[in-house]
Amino acid sequence: TLALKIFSPVPFLMLPTMGLEGILATFRKTKFLAMYDVITRLFMLFCVAIPVVFFDGGYIEAIIGFVIASFVSFLLALYFKYYPVKKYGNEKCNISYKEIFKFSLPLLYASLWGIIISSADQFFISRYFGSKVFAEFSNGAMELPFVGMIVGATSTVLSPIFSRMSHEKLDPQKEIFPIWKSVFEKSALLIYPLVIYFWFFADVLMVVLYGQQYEASSVYFKIKVIINFFNIIAFAPLIINIGKVKFYSKVFMISAIILISLEYISVLLFNSPYVILFLSSFNLIVTVFVFLVYISKFFRLKIIEIIPMKSIIRIVLISTLTLLFIRYLFFDIIELRGIVLLSSSFISFLVVYLGCSIVFKINYLSLLKSLVLKKY
Numbered sequence: 001t002l003a004l005k006i007f008s009p010v011p012f013l014m015l016p017t018m019g020l021e022g023i024l025a026t027f028r029k030t031k032f033l034a035m036y037d038v039i040t041r042l043f044m045l046f047c048v049a050i051p052v053v054f055f056d057g058g059y060i061e062a063i064i065g066f067v068i069a070s071f072v073s074f075l076l077a078l079y080f081k082y083y084p085v086k087k088y089g090n091e092k093c094n095i096s097y098k099e100i101f102k103f104s105l106p107l108l109y110a111s112l113w114g115i116i117i118s119s120a121d122q123f124f125i126s127r128y129f130g131s132k133v134f135a136e137f138s139n140g141a142m143e144l145p146f147v148g149m150i151v152g153a154t155s156t157v158l159s160p161i162f163s164r165m166s167h168e169k170l171d172p173q174k175e176i177f178p179i180w181k182s183v184f185e186k187s188a189l190l191i192y193p194l195v196i197y198f199w200f201f202a203d204v205l206m207v208v209l210y211g212q213q214y215e216a217s218s219v220y221f222k223i224k225v226i227i228n229f230f231n232i233i234a235f236a237p238l239i240i241n242i243g244k245v246k247f248y249s250k251v252f253m254i255s256a257i258i259l260i261s262l263e264y265i266s267v268l269l270f271n272s273p274y275v276i277l278f279l280s281s282f283n284l285i286v287t288v289f290v291f292l293v294y295i296s297k298f299f300r301l302k303i304i305e306i307i308p309m310k311s312i313i314r315i316v317l318i319s320t321l322t323l324l325f326i327r328y329l330f331f332d333i334i335e336l337r338g339i340v341l342l343s344s345s346f347i348s349f350l351v352v353y354l355g356c357s358i359v360f361k362i363n364y365l366s367l368l369k370s371l372v373l374k375k376y
Contacts, residue, residue: 013074014074016077016078019081021033021156024084033080040073043073044065044066044070044073046069047066047069048065048069107240107245109253110248113256116260120280121137122138124263124276125273128271136220137217137220137277140202140217140221142221144194144225146191147195147228150190154187158237162176166241166242166243172300177299177301177306180238181306184234187232189364192319195228199225200323202221202225204345205342206218208338219274223281226281230288231284235288235292235295239294247294255284259279314362315362318362322349322356326345326352330348
């Protein structure tokens with residue numbers, strides 16, 4: 001109760017920071033967004049860690065540090081939100097409140113359904129399987145953080161682009177689709193090899209992070225990380241910015257209802273935490289495919305035409321064969337363990353994979369150029 005009371009100002013302080021990414025991306029001030037993210041997250045890390053590490057504080061002191069860091073984030077967000085327009089005077093907005101709420105309320109509902117979807121696994125596993133299983137689940141059932149960082153960054157940048165294109169009523173197939181597919185393919189180039197690597201070395205990763213007693217968490221991790229093959233698709237900025245927010249919200253509502261029902265039935269029939277996590281992952285994959293079908297109709301193309309299948313097959317095949325060899329070499333023959341195994345295998349994988357990518361013409365050079373030139 002005390003911890004919750006101390007933490008309670010944080011949502012109030014964080015509310016004004018919402019929308020900062022969209023504002024700075026729209027005005028092409030993303031370098032300030034990078035500055036804001038780095039400064040605030042480092043400061044938050046220091047505020048939480050220093051009281052515990054150097055002054056023997058407990059979780060209460062850590063939460064107090066979190067609140068202080070949130071206040072600093074709040075002040076910086078207010079400054080950066082108004083920075084792009086500080087030289088301009090005030091003008092009356094020509095968009096009515098009715099239009100704003102018509103657009104934003106379905107997004108709010110989608111977020112609420114999203115919270116239910118993301119919390120369902122925790123609810124059922126903590127309620128029906130005890131603290132030990134829940135601890136193993138909590139440590140293992142995580143998506144790779146860099147996936148969210150990459151997808152979040154591309155979505156932030158794509159939103160104003162798709163919004164402008166939709167407003168100008170450009171031909172979706174000729175003007176919007178090339179950008180969307182290019183981002184899809186380049187995201188796969190960045191993310192898929194890393195996802196496959198961590199899937200192969202999930203057991204080693206769990207032991208390095210949490211200790212030998214949590215090696216069982218690798219099973220949850222392997223199930224959960226499969227999601228990262230599908231959630232790299234930036235469908236949200238496109239569907240939202242072509243005005244289909246009600247459809248977007250409705251899909252998440254149906255997904256949440258189905259997931260809760262299936263997980264409850266699975267508890268009665270199978271009584272397995274693995275089944276719960278599998279159902280959650282499968283439900284998200286189906287949701288992504290529903291959006292893909294809608295996007296394919298929007299582009300007036302077949303679903304197979306909007307997925308860069310050739311690139312994906314080559315990436316997955318080369319990564320899998322490379323990692324089968326590296327896993328066998330370092331784990332079974334040389335018998336490395338722990339952080340040494342993780343670092344050695346990762347460096348070896350990068351070297352071999354990049355070498356193979358040149359042979360099989362997976363164009364990472366164009367990806368590097370696009371990142372340097374900031375083009376999609």
